[in-house]
Amino acid sequence: MRRVAVIGVGVTKFGKHDRTSAELFAEAAADAITDAEIAPAAIQALYFGNVTGGETERQLHMAPLAATLLGLPTVPTTRFENACATSHVAFRHAVMEIASGVSDVILVGGAERVLNVPTESATEFFAYCSDASLEQPAGLTFPGVFALIARAHMDKYGTTEEQMAHVAVKNHRHGTLNPKAQFRKEITLDTVLKSAYVADPLKLFDCCPFTDGGAAIVLASEEVARRHRRPIWVLGTHAATDTMFVHEKRDLARIPATERAAQGAYRQAGKTPADVNVVELHDCFTIAEIVATEGLGFFEPGTGGRAAEKGWTSLGGKLPVNPSGGLKAKGHPIGATGAAQIAEIVTQLRGEAGPRQVDGASTGLTHTLGGNAATVVVSLFGRG
Amino acid sequence: MAEPVINLKGFFDEARAGRLTGIRCGRCGALAIPPKEFCEQCQHREWQPVPLGGTGTIVSHTVIRVAPRGRGGEVPYAVAVVRLDEGVSLLGRVVDIPFEALTSGLPVRFRPIELEQQTLIGFGPA
Numbered sequence: 001m002r003r004v005a006v007i008g009v010g011v012t013k014f015g016k017h018d019r020t021s022a023e024l025f026a027e028a029a030a031d032a033i034t035d036a037e038i039a040p041a042a043i044q045a046l047y048f049g050n051v052t053g054g055e056t057e058r059q060l061h062m063a064p065l066a067a068t069l070l071g072l073p074t075v076p077t078t079r080f081e082n083a084c085a086t087s088h089v090a091f092r093h094a095v096m097e098i099a100s101g102v103s104d105v106i107l108v109g110g111a112e113r114v115l116n117v118p119t120e121s122a123t124e125f126f127a128y129c130s131d132a133s134l135e136q137p138a139g140l141t142f143p144g145v146f147a148l149i150a151r152a153h154m155d156k157y158g159t160t161e162e163q164m165a166h167v168a169v170k171n172h173r174h175g176t177l178n179p180k181a182q183f184r185k186e187i188t189l190d191t192v193l194k195s196a197y198v199a200d201p202l203k204l205f206d207c208c209p210f211t212d213g214g215a216a217i218v219l220a221s222e223e224v225a226r227r228h229r230r231p232i233w234v235l236g237t238h239a240a241t242d243t244m245f246v247h248e249k250r251d252l253a254r255i256p257a258t259e260r261a262a263q264g265a266y267r268q269a270g271k272t273p274a275d276v277n278v279v280e281l282h283d284c285f286t287i288a289e290i291v292a293t294e295g296l297g298f299f300e301p302g303t304g305g306r307a308a309e310k311g312w313t314s315l316g317g318k319l320p321v322n323p324s325g326g327l328k329a330k331g332h333p334i335g336a337t338g339a340a341q342i343a344e345i346v347t348q349l350r351g352e353a354g355p356r357q358v359d360g361a362s363t364g365l366t367h368t369l370g371g372n373a374a375t376v377v378v379s380l381f382g383r384g
Numbered sequence: 385m386a387e388p389v390i391n392l393k394g395f396f397d398e399a400r401a402g403r404l405t406g407i408r409c410g411r412c413g414a415l416a417i418p419p420k421e422f423c424e425q426c427q428h429r430e431w432q433p434v435p436l437g438g439t440g441t442i443v444s445h446t447v448i449r450v451a452p453r454g455r456g457g458e459v460p461y462a463v464a465v466v467r468l469d470e471g472v473s474l475l476g477r478v479v480d481i482p483f484e485a486l487t488s489g490l491p492v493r494f495r496p497i498e499l500e501q502q503t504l505i506g507f508g509p510a
Contacts, residue, residue: 124452133392134418137504138477139448139455140463147446148465155444155488200447200483247417247465247475252444 001099005225008036008218009343014331017212024214025111026069032216044103049086049110050335083129085370088338088377109216110335147199150287152252163305165192167286175329177356182331211331215340237379238264257376258295269380273297280341281367283326338368407431415472438494440468476505
């Protein structure tokens with residue numbers, strides 16, 4: 001298999017937009033191609049992610065539309081949908097197409113637009129990512145899924161609502177350093193703890209926002225990347241799946257798909273958790289960050305809450321997590337999130353992250369989770 | 385092709401009548417809800433339907449206060465994962481128990497809930 005590198009990244013401002021998902025992706029993609037210093041015609045395939053376009057924009061077949069708006073109407077395209085892990089799944093498949101020798105340069109990413117519909121509609125469409133026979137009729141929402149996980153983590157390990165609030169405060173602080181972030185305002189523990197319950201024990205400020213945005217990455221084979229000024233290498237990328245049914249999870253306080261995806265990615269890369277200098281992980285809810293830092297092997301199961309409380313995951317801490325502001329402050333356009341996380345890690349490893357730069361970072365990790373913790377992809381990146 | 389011993393429609397038809405039905409693997413004895421083709425444990429395809437008593441205890445619960453479109457009139461409502469006495473779990477709406485009394489380990493009993501011509505899995509006091 002051939003080595004694969006990221007040679008270009010592009011991310012739109014996250015927040016509310018009056019442009020379509022396909023337009024948002026096209027902007028991010030043009031930025032990524034410019035950043036890669038290649039001719040647009042060098043792109044041989046588009047791997048595109050979007051989740052709710054059929055509902056929020058009455059738009060399917062969005063991948064060729066995005067290619068058309070980008071000005072590359074003849075490039076072969078594929079659309080991916082794996083809930084919130086969508087564009088990280090697309091990324092993994094693009095890596096495989098290059099590694100196998102089929103293509104040399106691929107554009108991958110995604111976009112989402114949901115702020116054009118009311119919150120209750122967005123909540124409904126996101127809930128389509130849970131099971132429609134048992135879970136949607138019961139009225140289970142995504143905050144509800146992670147509330148069940150939070151309660152189990154609190155019962156089993158003694159994790160507190162205050163420890164979860166520390167994750168939100170930290171990610172909002174990081175978000176102030178990211179000009180692309182949806183929220184660029186610091187909040188306090190009090191802001192989080194006094195916000196209204198959405199799904200007990202999760203409160204409004206434990207939840208990431210609804211977001212419009214797009215993100216894109218240019219991937220290249222080793223031969224192409226060697227001619228590039230600053231390639232960032234894909235050291236490993238692994239996907240794992242777990243049962244869709246929340247009631248079938250063996251231990252709600254853990255996310256086995258994260259643990260299996262991480263083990264696979266570390267093995268491929270020949271790395272261990274101790275080698276990682278910077279992390280972008282899936283903090284759709286504060287508890288999700290705590291469970292992910294445990295599942296990725298950074299902290300023992302049950303100690304992720306304490307790690308957040310001690311500041312170990314802050315910029316300047318022993319392992320900075322979500323320097324971009326994470327899903328919590330940067331925002332979570334679900335079809336774009338995986339690609340945006342990868343763009344942040346690439347920016348960090350290039351040393352181009354400005355005030356949020358993790359000094360000397362040479363190995364980075366991205367973790368994206370989809371749906372009822374059913375889909376997880378973990379990837380590792382390095383400078384060498 | 386073998387017809388499945390029970391499908392999702394059959395599961396809900398039974399549930400509507402107040403009967404909770406799981407499937408038991410004829411090879412290894414594993415229990416499952418809802419019906420599926422292969423046994424996750426032993427990879428065989430020898431299911432038998434098995435009636436479940438409907439009593440169990442709460443594993444984890446939440447009170448939903450922001451609902452999807454069309455469910456706004458129902459908030460706040462409680463949802464829980466319940467581990468049934470037979471050892472298999474199921475997710476459902478919890479009714480007739482005050483929210484502040486909900487806790488892990490609390491005994492509950494299955495009951496079907498009819499809501500807008502849809503049957504959902506519910507649990508009430510044991």
